[in-house]
Amino acid sequence: MKIALAIASSIVLIIHGIVFYSQSSHGWMQHQEAYIAEAQNKATNDAERNELASRRPRLEQIIATQFGEPRVDRCVSCHVAVDDPRFVGHAQPLRAHPYSKELGDSYENGRWERRHKFTDFGCTVCHDGQGRGLDSFYAHGEDRYWPEPLIGYVAQAEWNEKYRQPLRGKDYMEANCAQCHASGDSVSMPHLERGRRLFFEKNCYGCHRIDDLSEGALGPDLSEVGKKWKLDYLWESLVDPRANTPVSFMPKFNLRDDEVKSLVIFLKSRRGTNPAQTSLQRYRARAGRSAAAGQAPVLQADLPEDPVARGEVLVRDRACAACHKLGNQDGGIAPDLSFEGLMKDTQWISDHFRDPRRLVPDSIMPSFRFSEPEFDAMTLYLTSLRTPPALGDSAEIYRTLCARCHGANGDGTGPVALYLDPAPRDLTKAGFMNSKDPARFVRSILDGVPGTAMPGWKGVLGQEQAQAVLDYVWSSFVREPRRDAKKRSVPETNPVVSTAESIARGKQIFVQRCTGCHGLKADGKGPNSIDILPRPRNLRNGPFINATDDRRLLESILYGVQGTAMPPWIDYGLTANDAGDLLNFIRSFQTRR
Amino acid sequence: MERLIQLPRLVWDSIFRHPLPETDLGRATTSFNNFFLHLHPVKVHRNTLRPAYTLGLGLISLFLFIMLVVSGVLLMFYYVPSTAQAYDRMLDLRGTVAFGTFLRNMHRWAAHGMVALVFFHMCRVFFTGAYKAPREFNWVIGVGLFLLTLLASFTGYLLPWDQLAFWAITVGTSIAGYAPVVGQDVRFLLLGDHAVGQEALLRFYVLHVVVLPVVITLLVTIHFWRIRKDGGLSRPEEPEPTATTLPVGTRYGLMGFVRGPLTKSGNVPDNAVFSWPNLLIAELFVFVLTVAGVLAVSLLFNAPLEEPVNVMHPPNPAKAPWYFLGLQEMVSYSAFWGGVGIPTLEVLLLLLIPYLDRRTEGVGRWFAKERLLANSLFLLFSVINIILIAIGTFFRGPNWTFVTPW
Known part of the structure; x- marks a missing residue:
């Protein structure tokens, strides 16, 4: 007992020793001591030297209050030489922040004057990282829980190895410049501007909404996407949309790495409000916008008079070819439009433009917000594409x-x-x-x-x-000899008259027999559907159901569809009349509208 | 000069009334003349001191509570219950406050430890049948203390105001919302709002730092008081001591008429030993062991601090604190039964156990044969809850689907 007590007591004492020791020495103290020693060497006069000699390490911090929530940046506790011109080019952490005309710094009377004074701006407003942290793991945001790691420099441990390399570099800081600087400012943000252009060229705007920029409604709103996600997630979502959201139907756009980078920088800059604006400025900006709201942005200002030519400009400008094939441009995601005039009539093209899902219910093509004349012009242009493709054997x-x-x-x-x-x-x-x-x-x-x-x-x-x-x-x-289809006795037309009772019976059979694959909503998304290829038919697909005759649907129900998971229900006791009830139920979705 | 030399002696004597005791009388007076020591009886039964009987679980819980109060008060100096500041204060604790990380670790791990230890203590009491008469009501108080411990830990969970805290409390309080009729009102009362926000943070803070500790302290005091009034810790029945009959005609003092297991007149042989030093050294040992354990865990593992709260971005899955994950797991099957029905039944059953199970055989022994049924049922109940918690903690991934942790 006494020995155990002695051991336990000494454990308590030892841990106290460790904790107290670790409290007495900090990395930042050593950095400051190194700075003081080196600055004394570089000092030019005795007064300066004496002042440095009497200096002891202490916590340094900048409290920046002008950008939204007050920021407490203790970065200068280690990076104590950031504003000391003698330490330009010194090894980190004692390197002085570079002076550069690009950042707006000015050189006068042999002295550099900073445009962004650290005392006003702090550090994290440009660099991200965690200002309150005092050891590099936390301060630089290597901690996987910190949402804004030191931008372009720190990759967190759980970041995908594949995307780490391209996510390095100071280019990404443009995303933070854009927090205050509007585009069109004199400030050059080439990657960001390119990303913004790509957002339209790659037709991202068709599906995604961004405040003041686009109105797409098919995909998630990206107005605050930069606040929500880290760089690695943005990169991954662009190059592999299904990596994070397995049900995403966002196409894999064929983007080059530098294009992805620009888009990531642009998306990272979308963080909602501009911290440099006052609420009054924000209100004014919003009020001024409402007049132009709803107008899809025009990339090319002047449109030709001729409707077909105008349509062509619109089709090319609004980046239809980001998905479709059009002549020698090919987005690799959607059908070929090069000879659309031969394939579809004007009515179809015009209807499809306005609401793609009315004609192809499960299409992923967004409903674009164009004005009526623009729709007409684009329809005319597509109708005019009547050059037949060169065909051989x-x-x-x-x-x-x-x-x-x-x-x-x-x-x-x-x-x-x-x-x-x-x-x-x-x-x-x-x-x-x-x-x-x-x-x-x-x-x-x-x-x-x-x-x-x-x-x-x-x-x-x-x-x-x-x-x-x-x-x-x-x-x-x-690669099999063609066999003649077996003769099957299928009624030519539905043997059961469509009445409320028949539909109710059909619904009952449907719930019992069909929902496993076709789903309760009959949209082909039943619980078993994920394991079945080809996927079960969406029976709410009006254009398909309306265009298919009774005989074919009855045959599919009674005799199954060979090569798919649809079984011949006649083997499971369904009669022609049952199939008729089912058919009435399925067709009732269309008449009910 | 001589007087001056005597001064330290005088001061010492004014604080401690007695020198270290040499005689039994001295040991007895030391115990009841000292403010702290008079909580103890003068003599305790040998069985009470057997480590294998109590495992010191109740005592560890008490010491953890004391450590929580001390570290909690220190943390209060730095904490602000405001949604705008709470998380920054956590960062400051981690970054700039001396011993901040360590303090937070100690508080965090001691809190988790207390939840577990109080539960184990309850198991010990059950498996030794210690809740039998006359200790029924002390069991009820104990169950109350267990629930209060859960609540104290739960309210503290929100205070760091990070994603972990926010979503755990969102999930935890929505479990409360499943109660019929009053559920939503209880939730509103708890949160002061329809969602977790500033009001909830303030309410949880006040509950956590004032209300619950005070109530717990009060109940702990009653808990201890009743231990003594119920005749000390439970122990196996022993053969009646052969008391020498006192000669007829002797006049008895008042104490001779007091009924109770430890009140004896005459020189009766018993199995009791003096608290000083036997009980005190055992308590000291448990205390040092508890402190060493908490310190070691706090040195090795840092308390988690996740992303700042983002109301628009729930983690998938959002999990309640671990001790409620059994409930959350059950909620995933049935919201009402898992979140309200079964837990309420469980608590009611726990409270009623001493009144339902009244046989007095097998008290004071671990897993007594006579109590096979009761012990098996309680073991089953505990194991099911532990398994549910383990499933909820380790085997549930995004969208609460089953995943393997390896």
Whole structure:
């Protein structure tokens, strides 16, 4: 007992010793002592030397009150020589902050005068980092919980190794310059300005809203994105949108590293309010804006008179090619528009512009906010694109027209397939290909499939060419002899009259049998849907359901869809009348509107 | 001159009335003539001093509470219960205040430790059947102290005003909101608002630094007082001491009529020993051990301080403090039953245990055979709660999906 007591007591004493010792010596004290010693060497006269000799290390801090919440910056406790011109180029932490004309510093009478005086601005307003911290781990923001690490210099431990390197460098500080300096100020912020331009050129504005800049509503509001996320998250979200949000449908834009960098700097600068503005200035700015609100920003000021030419300028300016292919520009995300005039009529293009999801319910194309004349001009321009693509044999036709969605191997994984919903058909699935009448495939090729991204190709392909492409698909991808579809007894039209009772019965069957895959809302997002390829059909897709005849839907219900997860329900006891009830239920979504 | 030499002696004697005791009489008078020592009985039963019986758990809880009060008062000198300043004060504690980090570590870890130790103490009392008559009500007070400890820890959780604090309290208080009829009102009363904000911070601060410590101190005092009035700690029944019958015709003093287990007249052989020094050295040992433990943990691990509060950016998953994660886990199955129904039943059951289980066999022994059913039930109850807490703490990831921590 006594020995144990003695051991425990000595542990208490030892820990006290350690704690007291660690309190008595700080890194910043040593840095200050080193500074005092070196400054004495550099001193030119005795008075200065004596003053330094009597100086003892003490906590130094700057309290900056002009930028929002008061900032307490104790950085100068270690970086004690920041304003001492004799220490320019000295090793850190005793290096003097560089003097530079770019930052607005002026050189007069042999002395530099700073534009941003440390006593007014502090340090963290430009550099970020944690001003209150006194050891470098906390002060520089290496602590993973600190939201604003020393910008461009410190990468926190959990940052993805891949993005660490490009996130270094002082360019990122432009994001902080922009907190006070509006663009168009005399201050040059080349990366930031480029990022702002890219925000429009890459069509980010179509989906994202930023106060005063854009009105997109499909993606998250980015007005305060810089306050919310660190650099690494912004970078990762740009180059791999699904890394952090697995359900994101933001396209992977094909950006170069320097473009990503500019965008990250621009996004990091979006932090809501400008701390240098007073609330009155903010109010005035807002009041002045309301007049111009809702107007999509025009990149090119003067538009030509001719509507088609104006449409062309708008289409190119508003960066349709950030996603679509248009001539030699290709965003690699959305369908080819190069000969859109041959594919779609004016009405379709015009309707689709105004509300893409009315025609293709699961399209990711944003509804852009253009004025009516602008919509008309752009429609006219797209209608005018009537140069047919150069086509050769059936293989080349497939490569030119089909591979963008269905993929070079026909497996439905073309470069833009990821962004299409419903996904392009996997043409290698022999089960599916053999279960349908070849005439139906030719019809799909020529007339398209409404409610999906599959367009009708009859503007560019004749009957024989369509047949040839089908043959090509069969010989190259299906690679199984064509079998004649089995004769099935399916009623030509719905055997059950659509009544409230029939719909109610259909709903009951639907809830029991179908919701696992098609979901309670019948939108194809049931709990099992994530494991199923191709994905279950969205049965609320009006254009598709309306354009598909009773026979085909009844057949799919009763005999299943081969090559997909849809089973033949006739094997599970569903009668033609049950299928009729289901069909009435599914069709009731459309009539109910 | 001689007088001057005597001065230190005089001062010492004026403070301590007695020299270190040499005789039994001296040991007894020392105990009840000293303000601190008179809380103790003059003599304690040998069983009370067996470390394997109590494990010192109640005492450790008390010492942790005292350390919490001391470190808490020191922290109060630096803390401001304002949403604008609280987090900055945390940064200052970490950066500039002498011993700031260490102080905060001690307070944090002692608080977590107290929650755990009070629970273990309750388990000890149950498994030794110590809540049986005449100690029923002291068990009830103990359960009250356990709940107050949870509440004190919970209110303190918000004070750093970082993301961890903000979202833990948001989750914790919304569990309270699941109670039928009064739930939302209770939540509003607790938060002073519909969401965690300045009002909630102020309320939690006042509860944490004034109300709860005072109530806990009061209840602890009663808890100790009743230990003595209930005849000391529980112990196994022992054969009746063979008392020598006093000769008839003797006149008894008043004490002779006082009923109670330790009141004896005549020279009865018993198993009691003097508190001084036996009990006191044991207490000192537990104290030093507790201090050493807290200091060592505080030296090795820093108290967490996450991002400043961002109301728009909840962490995924947002978790309550660990001792409420069992509740949160149950809430993920059923909001009412997990958050309100089952916990209320559990607390009611805990409070009623001594009145339901009244057999007096097997008191004073760990896991007595006679109490197999009761002990098994309580063990099951504890293990289920611990497992739920472990699942909530380690096995729940984003969107409260099941993840493995490795």
